[in-house]
Amino acid sequence: MTASDGTAPRRRSGRGLLSLRLRLPNAAALIRTLRAATPGYVIAAAAIGGVCGAGAMVVLTLAPQRISEGTSLFPLALLFLVFLFGYRMTDRAVMEMGLTAVQAALHRTRNRIAGKVARLDLRDMETLSREEQIGAVAQAYATISDVAMPVLGAAQSAVMMVLVLAYLAWLSPAALVLSLMVAALSARSYMAEHRALGDAMGKTGAAEMALRGKLGEMLDGFKELRLDQIKRRQILAELRADSMISAKQRSRVAGIFTEMLVVGKSTEYLLAASVVFALPALGITEAADIPTMLSAVLFLMGPLGNVVASLPQVTTLRFAVNSVQAFEDQVDTLMARHPNGQPVPAARPVVSMPRLQGIELQGVTYAHTVREGQPRFEVGPLDFRIEPGEIVFVTGSNGAGKTTGLRLITGLYPPQSGHLLLNGSPVMPADLEAYRHLFGTVFADFHTFRKPYGIAPDRLPVLHQALRRMQIDRKLPANMAAGYDPTALSTGQRKRLALALTIAEDRPILVFDEWAADQDPEFRRSFYREVLPDLRQAGKAIIAVSHDDRYFDLADRRYHMADRRMTLVSDS
Numbered sequence: 001m002t003a004s005d006g007t008a009p010r011r012r013s014g015r016g017l018l019s020l021r022l023r024l025p026n027a028a029a030l031i032r033t034l035r036a037a038t039p040g041y042v043i044a045a046a047a048i049g050g051v052c053g054a055g056a057m058v059v060l061t062l063a064p065q066r067i068s069e070g071t072s073l074f075p076l077a078l079l080f081l082v083f084l085f086g087y088r089m090t091d092r093a094v095m096e097m098g099l100t101a102v103q104a105a106l107h108r109t110r111n112r113i114a115g116k117v118a119r120l121d122l123r124d125m126e127t128l129s130r131e132e133q134i135g136a137v138a139q140a141y142a143t144i145s146d147v148a149m150p151v152l153g154a155a156q157s158a159v160m161m162v163l164v165l166a167y168l169a170w171l172s173p174a175a176l177v178l179s180l181m182v183a184a185l186s187a188r189s190y191m192a193e194h195r196a197l198g199d200a201m202g203k204t205g206a207a208e209m210a211l212r213g214k215l216g217e218m219l220d221g222f223k224e225l226r227l228d229q230i231k232r233r234q235i236l237a238e239l240r241a242d243s244m245i246s247a248k249q250r251s252r253v254a255g256i257f258t259e260m261l262v263v264g265k266s267t268e269y270l271l272a273a274s275v276v277f278a279l280p281a282l283g284i285t286e287a288a289d290i291p292t293m294l295s296a297v298l299f300l301m302g303p304l305g306n307v308v309a310s311l312p313q314v315t316t317l318r319f320a321v322n323s324v325q326a327f328e329d330q331v332d333t334l335m336a337r338h339p340n341g342q343p344v345p346a347a348r349p350v351v352s353m354p355r356l357q358g359i360e361l362q363g364v365t366y367a368h369t370v371r372e373g374q375p376r377f378e379v380g381p382l383d384f385r386i387e388p389g390e391i392v393f394v395t396g397s398n399g400a401g402k403t404t405g406l407r408l409i410t411g412l413y414p415p416q417s418g419h420l421l422l423n424g425s426p427v428m429p430a431d432l433e434a435y436r437h438l439f440g441t442v443f444a445d446f447h448t449f450r451k452p453y454g455i456a457p458d459r460l461p462v463l464h465q466a467l468r469r470m471q472i473d474r475k476l477p478a479n480m481a482a483g484y485d486p487t488a489l490s491t492g493q494r495k496r497l498a499l500a501l502t503i504a505e506d507r508p509i510l511v512f513d514e515w516a517a518d519q520d521p522e523f524r525r526s527f528y529r530e531v532l533p534d535l536r537q538a539g540k541a542i543i544a545v546s547h548d549d550r551y552f553d554l555a556d557r558r559y560h561m562a563d564r565r566m567t568l569v570s571d572s
Contacts, residue, residue, distance in 0.1 A: 045090045045093045045094045045097065046090070046094045046098075046152075046155050046156040046159055047159050048086065048090045049086070049087055049090030049091050049093075049094055049156045049159070049160075050156055050157075050158075050159025050160040050162070050163055051086075051159070051163060052083045052084070052086035052087035052090060053083070053087045053156075053160040053163075053303070054160050054163035054164055054167065055079075055083040055086075056080055056083035056084050056087060057164060057167070057295075057296070057299040058167055059076050059079050059080040059083060060080065060295070060299075061167075061292050061295045061296055061299075062076060063076055064291065064292070090156075091156060094152055094153075094155070094156050095149065095152060095153070098152040098155075099149060099152065102144070102152075106144060109324065109328075112328075113324075113327070113328050113331065116328070116331045116332070116335060117331055119335065120331065120334055120335065121334075121412070121413070121414065122407060122412040122413060123368075123413055123414075124334035124335075127334065128330070128331075128334075143316060143317075143319075143320040144317060144320050144321065144324075147313040147314075147316050147317045147320075150310045150313045151310055151313055151314060151317055153306060153310065154306050154307050154310030154313075154314075157302070157303035157304075157306035157307050157310075158303070158307050160302075160303040161300060161303040161304055161307060164296060164299055164300045164303065165179070165300070167296055168293065168296045168297070168300065171292060171293050171296060172279070172293055174279060175274075175275055175279060175293050175296075175297075178274045178275070178278055178279065179271050179274065179275075179297065179300075182267065182270045182271055182274050183267060183271070186263055186266065186267040186270070189263050193256055193259050193260045193263065196256055197253065197256045197257070197260070197315050200249060200252045200253045200256055201253055201315065201316070201319045202319070203249050204246070204249040204250055204252075204253055205319070205323065207242065207245045207246040207249045208246055210242045210245075210246075211239070211242040211243055211245075211246050214235065214238060214239045214242050215239065217235065218235060218236075218239065221235075265305070267304070271297050271300065271301065271304075272294065272297050272298065272301070275290065275293050275294050275297050276290065276294060279293075356388050356422075356423070356438065356508040356509070356541065357387065357388070357423040357424070358385060358386060358387035358388070358423065358424075358541075359385070359386060359409070359420075359421065359422050359423075359438075359509070359541075360384065360385040360419075360420075360421040360424075361382050361383060361384040361385070361408065361409060361415075361418065361419070361420055361421075362383060362418055362419040362421065363380070363381040363382075363383065363417065363418035363419065364380055364381060364382045364383075364384075364408055364415040364417070364418035364419070364420060365378060365379065365380030365381050365382070365415065365416055365417045365418055366378070366379050366380060366404060366408055366413050366415060366416050367379075367416060368404070377564075378564065379401040379404040379405060379408070379564045379565075380408075380417075380418065380564070380565065380566075381417075381418055381565070382405055382408060382418070382565075382566045383566060383568070384405075384409060384559060384566060385557075386509070386541045386543060386557070387541060388508065388539045388540070388541050389536055389537075389539050389540070389541070390536070390541055390542070390556040390557065391532055391536055391542045391544065391554055391555050391556055392541075392542065392543050392544070392555060392556060392557045392558070392559065393544050393545075393546050393552060393554075393555040393557075393558040393559070394406075394543065394544070394545045394546075394558075394559050394560075394561065394566075395545070395546065395547060395558065395559070395560045395561070395569075396545075396560055396561030396562060397562070400561040400562050400563070400564060401561050401564035401565075401566075402513075402545055402561050403443075403444070403513075404564075405561060405566060406443070406511060406513060406543070406545070408420075409511070409543065410436060410439045410441065410511060411427070411432045411435045411436040411439075412436070414429060414432060420435075422435060422438075437507070438507060438508050438509050439507055439509045439510070439511055440502040440503075440505045440506075440507035440509070440510045440511070441502065441510070441511040441512075441513075442495065442498045442499055442502055442511070442512050442513065442515055443511070443513045444513040444514050444517075444545075446494075446495070446498050446513075448486040448494050448497055448498050448501070449486075450483050450484060450485065450486065451480075451481070451482075451483045451484075452480050452481060452501060452504070454505055455501065455504050455505055457481070459504045459505070459506060460480065460481060460504070462503065462504045462506070463480060463500055463501065463503075463504035464480070466499070466500035466503045466504060467480075467497070467500045469500075469531075470496035470497070470499065470500050470523075471496075472489065472493050472496050472497060472500075475488070475489060475493065476497070491518045492518040492519050492520070492523070495515060495518055495519070496519075496523070499512075499515065499527075499531070503535070507540075508539075508540060508541060509540070509541045509542075509543065510535060510540050510541070510542050510543070511542075511543045511544075512542070512543070512544045512545070513545045514545050514546065514547075515527060515544070516528065516546070516548060524548070528548065528551040528554060529551075529554075532544070532554060533554070552570075555570070555572070556571075556572050557570065557571045557572065558570045558571075
């Protein structure tokens, strides 16, 4: 399997933040994670900043002794200013370079995943819900961006904390041991809260996804809800219930965050108390040394507080990163899957196909994946053919399998049995990408993009001519390449826009699925009696799903679908 740029994909490619699995919450794992996720120059800047911050602290703790000795403080003051300047410069550099590195990693990951999703087959894309894609990717990116700054700040504080501990050990090994004991006891409480936080965040994510799905349903079905008060009340009741669950889970997460911060703050006070009360009581330290050690502990509280305060953010970061990685893993699994269990060959770049002589389906079948216990929905065998300059009609009732049939003809669904032929030769799986490039389509569930993607600049005059023919040119901007708003058009007008765009694409095979269904009688007649004959005269092969029997005389061939099978009805 190759990536869109022709290179072999790596499951953990890149040095970005999202190439990692953040799982362990302990300090060692945090350090390993930051080291692996952050460019070396950011780590170096953080280390220098930590040294400068610790150096400033040491200078301040030495000042009282110099005062008592009557020694000049100028050298210490000058050294303090050097350390302070170094700390400020490196702190700014860590934030700027670190955040830039994070955004670059997010950019690479978005592009990588978008490229993979774009290469999925339609049958695989249909297994990924819209809520899953938006929630696991787009929202996760925003979360990662939000927590990047406190996590990067904590990295620099961690360096400073280690150096302050080393200085404390130099002052009094006993003070260091006692401080580590207090920290270990507090860590046990923190770990219990951390486990609860992971569980709560998982439930919060599920609740948020359910809520987004309900909101999406409400927006997509707004017309139906306005027409049915009972239906509106029921979906509003479910939305309120999902919102309440989400609010409760978020409150639980906030409560755990608060408890973790309280544990961290309590640890700071316990550290100071251990130096002030425990060491003198044990007779380990001289009273004269207490102020210096207390100063060191007080300075330790700053970076320690930053690290502790960032730990919930690290948990949030881990959850967001794992959400993105899980989604990418799911996409990778779909990319490697084949109906017969064989890997899907990598798509070749779009290349020019040989001059179209005709396509043909011979005994093609396809079965939709269904849940256990549900009846198997199988379409076929389908036999179909079309050549340039022909108009072929496909008829059939709803549920007869016309949509699946069109997706098989256009290569959106790969045949599970039978043969798909192009110019008499079988279309291999690796050739499907180029084969699909033969088709211009307006499906029943068509989507109109906000720019004329895929239309070459020299074809824009053809587009404008088609828009004039469709009588919608005045409703759209003169410069179509700059973009337009399809939602400003009615359903019938959007279909005319889609038809004009398809004509401008200049594909050899055109597929129209009930195009005239939303048109007034004038445009319906124009479509059948003028547009289709002109396209046939231009050498296009036209596949039209239609129930307008008044126009069946146009067809060179007509197929009818019933019970998910295709039958040739007429062949002129």
